[in-house]
Amino acid sequence: MGYAQYTLSDGREAGYAVQATCDEPNCDAKIDRGMAYCCLPVGGGEHGCGHYFCSDHLTYSLDVPKGESQSCFECDKLNGGAE
Numbered sequence: 393m394g395y396a397q398y399t400l401s402d403g404r405e406a407g408y409a410v411q412a413t414c415d416e417p418n419c420d421a422k423i424d425r426g427m428a429y430c431c432l433p434v435g436g437g438e439h440g441c442g443h444y445f446c447s448d449h450l451t452y453s454l455d456v457p458k459g460e461s462q463s464c465f466e467c468d469k470l471n472g473g474a475e
């Protein structure tokens with residue numbers, strides 16, 4: 393990967409060099425906007441809002457063979473809540 397800094401389609405800065413806080417309302421945990429904190433679609437084509445959350449507000453699942461996925465609680469519900 394290696395995206396240190398880039399601009400999202402909504403105009404926000406993103407990338408692991410960008411310091412930010414969790415996108416969850418009322419959560420001010422310090423994160424960066426790298427892929428490690430991004431809500432990603434599970435295996436592609438499913439729900440993933442692309443917002444950035446701290447580890448408390450992401451759920452992680454290992455879905456072989458799709459690989460590891462991470463999503464916020466809202467998207468996890470939309471994805472069926474797979475553990």
Ligand SMILES: [Zn+2]
Nearest residue numbers: 431441464467
């Ligand atoms: Zn999400």
Ligand SMILES: [Zn+2]
Nearest residue numbers: 414419446449
């Ligand atoms: Zn958070």
